[in-house]
Amino acid sequence: MRTSVLLSLAAGLAAALSLTSAARPGEDKKVLDVGDTIPAETMLRDVDGKEHRFGDLRGKIVVLDFWSISCPVSVAYEERFKAFHADLQKMENVVLLAIDANATEVDLEAEDPYARIKAYRKKAEVRFPVLVDLDNVLADRLGAQTTPHVYVLDKEGVIRYQGSFDDEAKPEKVTKQYARDAVDALRRGEKPPVERTKAFGCSIKRKKSA
Amino acid sequence: MSGASGPRSPRDPRESAAGRRERAPRGRALAVALALAAGACGGSAPSAPPPAPRPVELLDAAALRARVEGSAAEVVVLNFWATWCIPCLEEMPGLVAVSRELAGDGVELLAVCMDIAYDDGVLTPEGISAFAHRRGIDLPLAAFTDGTGAAVAEFDVGALPHTSVYSRGRLVGDREGQITPDELRALIRTARGG
Numbered sequence: 001m002r003t004s005v006l007l008s009l010a011a012g013l014a015a016a017l018s019l020t021s022a023a024r025p026g027e028d029k030k031v032l033d034v035g036d037t038i039p040a041e042t043m044l045r046d047v048d049g050k051e052h053r054f055g056d057l058r059g060k061i062v063v064l065d066f067w068s069i070s071c072p073v074s075v076a077y078e079e080r081f082k083a084f085h086a087d088l089q090k091m092e093n094v095v096l097l098a099i100d101a102n103a104t105e106v107d108l109e110a111e112d113p114y115a116r117i118k119a120y121r122k123k124a125e126v127r128f129p130v131l132v133d134l135d136n137v138l139a140d141r142l143g144a145q146t147t148p149h150v151y152v153l154d155k156e157g158v159i160r161y162q163g164s165f166d167d168e169a170k171p172e173k174v175t176k177q178y179a180r181d182a183v184d185a186l187r188r189g190e191k192p193p194v195e196r197t198k199a200f201g202c203s204i205k206r207k208k209s210a
Numbered sequence: 211m212s213g214a215s216g217p218r219s220p221r222d223p224r225e226s227a228a229g230r231r232e233r234a235p236r237g238r239a240l241a242v243a244l245a246l247a248a249g250a251c252g253g254s255a256p257s258a259p260p261p262a263p264r265p266v267e268l269l270d271a272a273a274l275r276a277r278v279e280g281s282a283a284e285v286v287v288l289n290f291w292a293t294w295c296i297p298c299l300e301e302m303p304g305l306v307a308v309s310r311e312l313a314g315d316g317v318e319l320l321a322v323c324m325d326i327a328y329d330d331g332v333l334t335p336e337g338i339s340a341f342a343h344r345r346g347i348d349l350p351l352a353a354f355t356d357g358t359g360a361a362v363a364e365f366d367v368g369a370l371p372h373t374s375v376y377s378r379g380r381l382v383g384d385r386e387g388q389i390t391p392d393e394l395r396a397l398i399r400t401a402r403g404g
Contacts, residue, residue, distance in 0.1 A: 072294050073358070076328050145386075146369045169328035169358040200328075200358040203297060203369040203387065 031143040034195045037157045044099065044131040044138060047114040047121070052097065052131055059155050060093045061186050063179060065165070066139060067098035067130065068147035069105050069120040071202035076169050077148050078124055084165075084180065085128045093155070094183060098126070101133035101144065102205040136206045146201035152182040152192065160186060163197030263343035266323070266335040267352040271360040274322065274352065279379035283318035285401045286379075287394065290354070290365065290372040292324045293333060293341050297388045298371040302347050304391040308398075309349055317398060321349040324370060327358050377401040 032038065040055030054062075065081060068074040081096070088094045100106070106113050117130055133139050142151060142162070152161040161182035166174045182192035269277060278286045289305055291298035302321075309319040321342070325333045333341070335353055342351055354361060361367040365374060366384065374384040375397045383397040 072292075072325075072332070073328050164362070167359040173357045173359065175359075198362050198366065198368045200362050200368055201370075202295065205296075 029140075032141055032159060033143075034159050034162055036159055038138075038141070038153060038159065040157065042138065042141070044133055046129045046131045047100075047117050048129075050129070052129065054157055057095065057153075058157055060095050061155060061183055062153040062157075063088070063094070063096045063183060064138075064142075064151040064153070065096070065098050066144045066147050066149040066204060067100055068102050068202060068204075069100070069117055070102070071147045073169055073201040074147040075124075077165055078126065080165060080171065081128065081148075082124075082126060087180075088183070091187070094187070096128045098128055098130045099133050099138060099144075100130055101136050101139035102147070103134075103136075103207040104205040106132060106134065134207070136204075139204055139206065144204060146199045147204060148201055149199040149204075150179045152179060152186065154186050161192045161195055163194075164199040167197070169200065261343075261348045263339045264348070264351045266338050267350075268335060268355050269322070269352045270354075270356040271364040274354065275364065277320070277352075278376050281318050281379075284316040284378060285318070285398055286376045287317065287319040287398065288365070288374045288376070289319065289321050289349075290324055290361065290367045290370055290374075291321055292370055293338070294325075295370045299345060299347075301371060301388045301390075302345065302349075304389075305394070306346070306348050308391050308394050312398065316402075319349055321347060321351050323351065323353045324358070324361065324367070325353070327354045327356065327361055373397075375401050377403075 038054045040058070041053070042055075043051055043053040045051055063084075067081075081098070085096045088096050100117055105117055107116070112118070114132060117132070120126075121130060138144075142159075144151075148165055150161070150163060150165050151159055154160050161178065163178060165179045167176040167178065168174045176194070178192075178194050178197055181194065185192045267277070274288070278288065289298075291302070305319060305321070309317075312319075323333075323338045323342075325338065326335075338353055339351065341347075342349070356364075358367075365372070368386055371388060372384065372386050373389045373394065375382055375394075382401045385393065385397070389397075
């Protein structure tokens with residue numbers, strides 16, 4: 001309750017700021033919330049080197065998941081994300097992108113800095129793209145704290161849902177499908193029934209603190 | 211910072227889960243061996259004998275709530291942690307120190323392990339007890355048996371570690387992320403009204 005009031009205040013403040021200070025220095029440090037737009041120029045590369053520019057994703061519903069190869073909670077969600085991805089692939093203009101922002105899972109000294117992520121992906125048969133947020137640019141911009149932590153963007157790049165994938169890490173106890181419900185609502189042209197939840201998981205191992 | 215994160219930071223989740231399953235019995239054997247060694251050495255040991263492994267209370271959300279409200283201690287501190295959570299393990303020595311300092315002074319600290327909350331198969335209560343003993347987590351131990359949804363809804367736990375301070379059953383302060391001993395002492399002082 002307390003958190004949601006704070007978040008609402010933050011959202012209001014953020015909305016007010018975005019009207020007046022879009023081009024000012026320091027704007028790029030503002031944490032985005034539900035209702036805010038991910039800047040079109042934001043770009044991350046995936047582990048295969050392909051560029052993903054958020055401006056190029058306009059026209060698509062985008063599901064982002066802050067993801068990890070070593071967080072047991074993120075790993076416990078893997079089968080759910082794989083099934084979700086398979087379902088999204090049957091829909092038009094909906095994409096799922098995983099984002100690894102954990103400095104501990106990349107080795108910049110190695111010949112292939114992403115070797116561990118690639119090995120995990122192969123073993124776990126993960127087919128969705130895995131983007132690497134090396135400098136935590138997107139994690140910081142979104143205020144992402146945990147793995148997993150999900151964001152659903154509409155076709156204009158506006159954040160419409162953020163929080164946990166569903167309401168329970170144990171699959172058999174899930175009663176609310178927050179991410180799926182958000183995508184379904186956006187496809188119908190409606191507002192997601194729930195816009196914010198608190199995500200449970202491992203803290204993202206940011207570059208600065210690693 | 212990274213140097214304190216321990217020698218066994220898991221590289222691969224499968225490897226670490228399997229490793230924990232295998233290591234738990236060895237941990238118990240080690241505990242027994244240590245206890246025997248401590249007994250055999252008697253007073254000749256250079257320092258106090260290692261504390262015995264602690265039992266693990268299995269608590270769902272309602273039982274944990276009742277545990278907090280029914281505690282004889284004026285202040286109850288809940289520290290939510292997990293065996294895989296490096297920042298949690300890093301802050302444990304500080305929590306143990308504060309717990310020892312304030313035990314018998316109306317403060318009870320309970321380390322609530324979240325491993326079972328997301329996966330029943332990874333760790334047993336005995337495994338948690340052995341792990342805590344091996345890592346020197348000499349605190350009263352509990353394992354949260356409800357799911358993560360209940361932890362979020364009832365205790366506002368998001369990213370681990372998460373520390374909540376209660377005064378006579380009422381939440382008076384909490385902290386998400388690592389907490390230093392001084393920060394915890396300050397929260398406890400606030401809980402006592404000064």
